[in-house]
Amino acid sequence: MLSIKDLRVAFNTRRGLVEAVRGVHLELKKGEILGVVGESGSGKSVTSYALMKILDQGGKITQGDMVYSGIDLAAASEKDMGEIRGREISMIFQNPRAALNPIRKVGHQIEDVLCQHAQATRYTARAKAIEALEAVKIKDAEARYDAYPFELSGGMCQRIVIAIALACNPRILIADEPTTGLDITTQKAVMDLVQELIRERQMSAILITHDLGLATEYCDRISVMRNGEIVEEGAPLDLFTKPAHAYTKKLVKATPSLGRDLRDLLTDTDLPPLSPHQISDIPLMEVKNLKKTYQGKSGPVDAVKGISFDIYKGQTVGLVGESGCGKSTTSSMLVRLLDSTEGQILFEGKDLSEVAAKDFAKDPRRTDIQMVFQDATDSLNPRFTARQSIADPIRRLIGLKNRALGDRIEELADLVGLPRHLLDRFPHQLSGGQKARVGIARAISVNPKFLILDEPTAALDVSIQAIVLNLLADLRAKLGMSFLFVSHDLHVVRLLSDYIIVMRDGDIVEQGPCEEVMSSPKSDYTRELLGAAPTIAVAAPAA
């Protein structure tokens, strides 16, 4: 149905021509779902852009054949491509909100593509658009027709994007990271829907993702990409159980799943086994009936509705929940960036909420409570080098200067495994994993007793995630800190946590020791969260 042979794509950059795709072969059969799996920079998205001929300026297909049922896409004119896009091959993108026009009603956006490809006239467009909305299982499609994208949730927006992509009954659907950024239960709903629609209409699809687990669950065949080349191809289970290529092995190992420990995620490591960390029975932080109420336009909104829990010295507590459950609000209050409305936060027996958040910068306890932020890129000042970023808290809170400061920064860089020569680079010159290390070095630079980790690996590739999680575990054992690990992913939280708290709608629905919550969850919601994550029902391969 679709075949790509020896595709090469090069980009013109400041450092000369860079090849992003280097000789890719792909075959897509009728009715098949092909997974293209790779980490960032592997060229998986560029391949799909080249196929649709929507490469950025500076990108050029230098070589290769792309044939779609007899039509040579490489030679097709822009006019012909306009006909093919949307009608024969269509695409859904990573960020559904960015893919929709924010100031047009979603119904009209579906009509646009219908009229563009002459699938509807002015008179039938509305009915067909509503039909398309119903096809993606949007309840009350008539009413949703008049909605604007901002009025819909992320999952709903992605359904609209799928409706637009499928409106003209294309033969091939290319899904580029369709569920990244969505909650795990939404991810499952969206992927189930896509799979069902594809089967029903006997379409073919290419699923581009970084998540091997997701691809294994939904694809018929998987190609693993790395540095612009396909390193391995095969049936999902075979790939997962008997990976042949070293890179696939590494990827399979790094994917967190049940029954794996932190060290299991790493390939060829010479790290010693995890040293156990000491948990004392003295509480470090006691949270009592903590509440946060925002003044919304339509009355007060309770973001956190009176939660209580304890964190002991040396303990790692996992805080799990989906977006909007109040976990970020809770961590902001604990780290004193946000004032609480009600309740107590006792830190070593003294109430933190007595000091206003804006005055806490001067509080002596500032050094004790630090945070590693979710997005390493956003949390580093773009005008500061790594060295300046790490130096800032040491200067301000401890007052080290000159040589002592330089020594401390280098000690920290060694501790988090950041090569010293990278210290004088700006954030945009560092990779995601390196930025994460800078963020961690900054947070531990003042020897905090309590460290909040706000989705520290959410933006990282799985192999980097494995390394960062192990680094955090080693630091915990070495420095004896308590962690609050905030994440939406139970399988990641499990790896590091001793105790787990599950939140939903500003309330705690379940809390308990890690093993207990994972093996015998008491609440339905926890079970739903556990079930939604793609699981691979095979034994871990012997490496």
Added chain:
Amino acid sequence: MTATDQVQVVTPKSKNGHMAHFGYVLRENPVTLLAFLLFAFFILSALFAEYLVPYDPLASDASDVLNPPSFDHWFGTDALGRDVFSRVMVATRLDLLIALSAVSLSFVVGSVLGAAAGYWGGKLDMVMSRLLDTIMAFPIFVLAMGIVAALGNTIENIIYATAIINVPFYARLVRAEVNIRRDAGFVHAAKLSGNSDLRVLAMHIFPNTLPPMMVQISLNLGWAILNAAGLSFIGLGVRPPTPEWGIMVAEGANFIVSGEWWLALFPGLWLMLAVFTFNLLGDGLRDLVDPRQRS
């Protein structure tokens, strides 16, 4: 030991980086190169023209009036027999001085007002924004005329007037740039690092607003020169016989009808070149102060 070694190794390297980056910006964009060359020319004229010009810009010569450009007088002579070339070159200093001081003043004041409004928001923001809107609602040149007429006809007052009418542009730009970064991750991180609100604003957020500000500054330098020349042209501001482009154009305009075109043309040409230079300079300056342009 290692620390000092490191510092020594790092310093020349980073300096080298700045020079290399400057070179890259110039090489990458020939327009920027042209702008920087012209800018260098104007700066050198401002500094040294006084000592290099062939004639005293104020010395009149009754035997040599209203002569067209010649080998002796490149830009001709005016009604009092003064050398137009010397006057045009010497005027560079005064015009640049007015423009640069006015723009620096409005940059500083506008940045402080805008940054405060953007960071703290609320009532402060509302009062400030409405106040600045009020200033912007006036036709700016009329406002400048009013200020100079009311305060008196001195160079300082031209600078103040030009600065006041430009403040709202800086304040609005900074306000918007600060506002979008108020809740960025690095701002929270800076607070956790023990920075007070004022420090976070001044040391962490404000420097990030510089790239778009550079474009504004360079455009503004052009406007400021035009504005100062305009004020002098209508008789408010610098007074004759001081050489200044605006006055020279005004004086020369009377003679265009009778065919002595060189009196108005050359100062006008220099005025145009200066504005042109500053307008071109913007993109280059922005690329220079943006570390993301560095690879």
